[in-house]
Amino acid sequence: MELPPVVFALLKACGCAAALLLLHGLIWLVNLLVVAPVFDPLNELPGESGQFFQSHLDDVADPQLSPDTHERWKKAFGKTFRFHGFGRHDYRLMTFDFRAISHILTSTVYEKPWQTRTIMSRLIGRGIISMEGHEHKVQRKLIGPAFTPQSMKELAPIFYSKAEELCDFWDNELSSKEVPEQGSSKGDLTVDVTIGLGRAMFDAMGLGGFDYDFNSLVDDTRPDHQPYRKMFNVVDQGISPRDVVDLFFPFFRKFYPSEKTVTIEESTKDIRRLGKKIIERKRAELEIDDSDAKDILSLLVKANLSSNPSSRLSDKDLLDQCSTFLFAGTDSVAIGLSWALRQLATHPDIQTQLFDELKASQQAKGIDGYNSDNSDDSGFVEGPSMRGTHNHTAWAKSLDTLPLLDRVVRETLRVSPPVHSTIRVATKDDEIVLSEPISIGGQESNTFRIRKGTYIHIPIEGINFAEDIWGADAREFNPDRWKKLPDVVCALPGIGNVLSFGYGPHSCLGHRFAVSEMKVFLATLVLRFEFAPVKGLHIKKWNSFVTRPFVESIGSDKPQLPLHLLRRS
Incomplete structure (x- = not known):
């Protein structure tokens, strides 16, 4: 039986179209894998060689491998070189040259890759971390005034109050364990500090950011905390192959959603519902009474109302900024504090010196022993009850003047930066000097x-x-190095002589918030507890670009940092 002429012509046309499509695809593939790399300017740079599809991404992204990789490549190729991304065709640049880094991080030619921004937008919305270009510039101009040094100092009482709550949380956890573990004495038990720190940072960000107490240290099952907890769990899982598929083929996410996608969408709805209520409440309060509230949201709403209408943030934009602060601020500071406690635990002499400095500073403020009252001295009108006498508040605000505490925080951020590395992509051809x-x-x-x-x-x-x-001890924890820095460090682009908070227009606006919070929490915790490592546990850095701690032998996909806690008398 012969096909009708019309059908035959149609099949012939489809076959030709398919053949042309296949030919086009083959040409594109040959150009991508063979032709384009030959004419890539990076082809002329020194760098690591490899097989056709060999990738070096694990060598630079895995915190267990990257330090040795960096030193090996620098010795072989100098401070600027290329390496393979997803294969020999994917030349990527890495540089340790300060002039090049300054140019890349300050020039409008370079942006965060669309893949990175898409993933972040799904999790935290179109906040300042996810934006580029004009939108980022407008957001930063409006948000910046909320993060002045004085504004951050006024948040110290909140940090202190939540730090005391964390001490009580750990105290209760220690008291609930009646039988000491092997090798420990009464009051000296193992606690996974990442759990308490994560909740405490979340609560502190809620109060300091939005004048809202999530109170997750007291009750982790509260409905206003659970959506955030689910989102944090999603982040802890890292990037899976399915996430890559969803990234490049978004329709899969819509028509065949994964369990992770469903969790993100459900949590995002709940978070936006709560965030909308918080913003409406805050705006109503400020319209009735222009109070001196010091939380970041109050300062943002005030700045928004007084700015040019054409440059104001919508409620959706405000929600996205709040989500950005909550997720970025909670996670990064909790990670930094986890590593700080780990370093103090493995350097007991430094921990003792820090305790002595903190004790002397309290005595100078007329404080004897830790605080256990519930007086309201927060500076917030009708806000949640803050723990602390006037002396405790003054002490918390004065911690910036303590030299050893400052050096411990700086050295922790140098040795264990919460963000392991960052990526930029050139949006047009450029020349780097x-x-x-x-x-x-x-x-x-x-x-x-x-x-x-x-x-x-x-x-x-x-x-x-x-x-x-x-210097030769670069990988060692040595706070005393900050007493006299080498001249080359002073020329390093970054905030506080490190790149841990970035540099240029995209540097972290909340760096003062993070440092102040770390200092208050460290000071409070060290005065209440002595920290020691758990023998036999190997703590590693995990999760590629974010250096969370985890126990190698357990192999869990969640952050873990067990430490011995001993109550100080």
């Missing part, structure tokens, strides 16, 4: 070209660990 020449095609040059679409890896931890910057 270096402070030190490199070999290009056999000739030395202080400049090189980079084409649109090239990915650049900024190794934050690699720079923090560089022996040519910090």
Whole structure:
């Protein structure tokens, strides 16, 4: 039986179209894998070689491998070199050259990759971390005044109150364990500090950010906390192959949603519902009475109401900023404090010196022993009850003047930056100028070209660990190095002589909030407890670009940092 002429012609046309589509795909693939790499300017740079589809991403993203990788590549290729992303066709740039880093992090040519921004937008909305270009500039201009040094100092009583609550939380946990563990004495038991720190940071961000007490240290099952807890659990799971598929083919997420997608969507709805109520309440309060409330949301709403109507943030934008502060502020500070306690536990001499400094500072403020009252001295009108006498409040605000505490926090952020590294992509062709020449095609040059679409890896931890910057003991925890920094450190781009908070227009606006919170919590915790490591447990850094602690032998997909806690008399 012969096909009708119309059907035959249609099939022939479809076959030709399919053949053309296949041919187009083959040409694109050959260009991507073979032709384009030959003409990529990075092809002329020194760098690691590998097989056709060999990737070096694990070598630079895994915190267990990256320190040795960085030093090996620097010795072999200098401070600026290329490596393979997803194969030989995917040339990527890495540089330790300060001039190049400054240019990349300050120039409008370079942005966070769309993949990164898409993932962050799904989790926290279109907040300042997710935005680029004009939108980012407008948001930063409006949000910046809420993070002044004075504003951050006024939040110290909140941090102190929540730090005392965390001490009580751990005290109750220790009291509930009647039988001491092997090798420990009464009042000296193992506690996974990441659990308490995570909840305490969340509560502190709720009060300091929005004048809202989630009270998760008291009750972790509250309906206003659970959506956030679910979202944090999603973040802890990292990036899965299904997430990559959803990223490049979004319709899968819509028509065949994964369990993670369902969790994100349900949690996001609950978070937005709560956030809308908080913003409406705050706006109503400020319209009735222009109070001196010091939380970040109050300052944002005030700035928004007084700004030009064309540049104001919508309620949705305010919600996205709140989510950004809550997630970024909670996670990063909790990670930083976890590593700080780990470092103090493994350096008991430094912990003792810090305790002595803190005890002397309290005595100078007329404080004898830890606080156990519930007086309201927060500065918030009709706000949640804050623990602390006037002396405790003054002491919490004065912690910036303590030299050893400052050095411990700085050194912790250097040795264990919460963000391991960052990536930028060139949005157009550019030329990068270096402070030190490199070999290009056999000739030395202080400049090189980079084409649109090239990915650049900024190794934050690699720079923090560089022996040519910090000395032979660069990987060791040594707070005393901050007494006299090498001259080269003073030239390092970054906030506080480290890249841990970024640099340039996208540097972390909340760095003062994070440092102040770390200092208040560390001071309060060290005065109440003595910390010691648990023998036989190997603590590693985990989760690629975010350096969370976890116990190697347990192999859990959640942050873990067990430490021995001993009550101080």
